[in-house]
Amino acid sequence: MEPVERFVSGERIAERIGHLAEIGGLPNGGMNRLPYSAEDREARDLFATWLNRLGLSVRVDGAGNVIGRREGTDAKFPIVMSGSHLDTQPSGGRFDGIAGVVAAIEVAEAMQTAHFVHRHPLEIVDFAAEESIVRFDLPRIGSSAMIGALSRRDLEARCRLTDASLYEAMASIGIDPSTFSAAERPLGSIKSVIELHIEQGPYLERSRKQIGIVTEVAGSANISCVLRGQQAHSGGMPMEGRRDALCGAAELILAAESAAKAQANPPVVATVGYLLHEPQAAAIIPGLVRMVINVRSVDVSARSRVVAAIEAPAREVCNRRGLHLEWGPVQSQMPVKFAREMVELIAEACEELGVAYQFMPSGGGHDAMSIGYRFSAGMIFVPSIGGVSHAPEEFTHNDDLVVGTKVLCRVLCKLAQ
Secondary structure, three states, X not given: OOOHHHHOOHHHXXXXXXXXXXXXXXXXXOEOOOOOOHHHHHHHHHHHHHHHHOOOEEEEOOOOOEEEEEOOOOOOOOEEXXXXXXXXXXXXXXOOOHHHHHHHHHHHHHHHHHOOOOOOOEEEEEOOOOOOHHHHOOOOHXXXXXXXXXXXXXXXXXXXXXXXXXXXXHHHOOOOHHHHHHHOOOOOOEEEXXXXXXXXXOHHHHHOOOEEEEEEEOEEEEEEEEEEOOOEEOOOOOHHHOOOHHHHHHHHHHHHHHHHHHOOOOOOEEEEEEEEEEOOOXXXXXXXXXXXXXXXXXXXXXXXXXXXXXHHHHHHHHHHHOOEEEEEEEEEOOOEEOOHHHHHHHHHHHHHHOOOEEEEEEOOOOHHHHHHOOOOEEEEEEOOHHHOOOOOOOOOOHHHHHHHHHHHHHHHHHHHO
């Protein structure tokens, strides 16, 4: 019998990614499919159509995860799961998350073509709202709900864009949030989860490796800060009398950059990706700034040192400028180390297929990270050109996607048997 990965089709992979790119596509080539939006629902519906055509049973759980199930010879065996997410950043790319969903469904099609029989049930998943932090300040809603990390109370979270509740946003695209708690998977129900994803960094391209085997995922700390100064006329108020909240925020942003750069080993990264000043008018000195500082590392102690190294100058800046600082609370997530047996299994598959690989951490959070808090999980990275992601310029060569999908296929076949 021919190996199942021989039936992986690069043409189908490219075609499906192209179809998905038409949903929420932007003129600059980027994507805008925010979680639980109309565009997100359209992509989810297309995914469900593909699953149905392959003869998989399809259901949507209470968190909105779209799940296609390929039965094994023993329905009582724990599930083997693969997938990623179809929602995007406000101006994201066409591969982040999407590549993992398309790769997983391609493996299911290759199994069907090869008449592959397996013992464990296989589930192909579009994890709902992986990018949920951009709307609801909650991490990875679909996969977090699967491990019971979110509760019905979290459905009251308000969307920062429209002020609609999470409950209302889910219901607006046909999800029944009253069954939210039923999305949780009990211990022992899942054997393993493996996610293919683009690297979102430059290291594979630099090392000329085809596959990254993720050993651990960095944990993030989000610090919500508010700086309050005094709104005033930009022409009438002299420079020495100003309490400009935005100028204070500018110093705080640079302090975050300096603190992260100073922590070289183990490395820490810090980013201010959300900043809103009020009022936004050319003739008014900003009196209020709201910002979020994101600090990430695989080492919790190093991350905590950087958070402390940002807070101290932040308070000094605000005291010197006559600003009131509201610091925190700090919302943090623990890093995740992937199961050793999953890391070794992916490496074994790469060696059997003659694929060059390297072990590496992930700086970004993923659905496999959430699942990894409770179940055995692993991740396969494929190269990102220039390391660019969360941007319209995000790009991964189809040949690299094919190689990654073949490795994923080899691993899933072993796990499902």
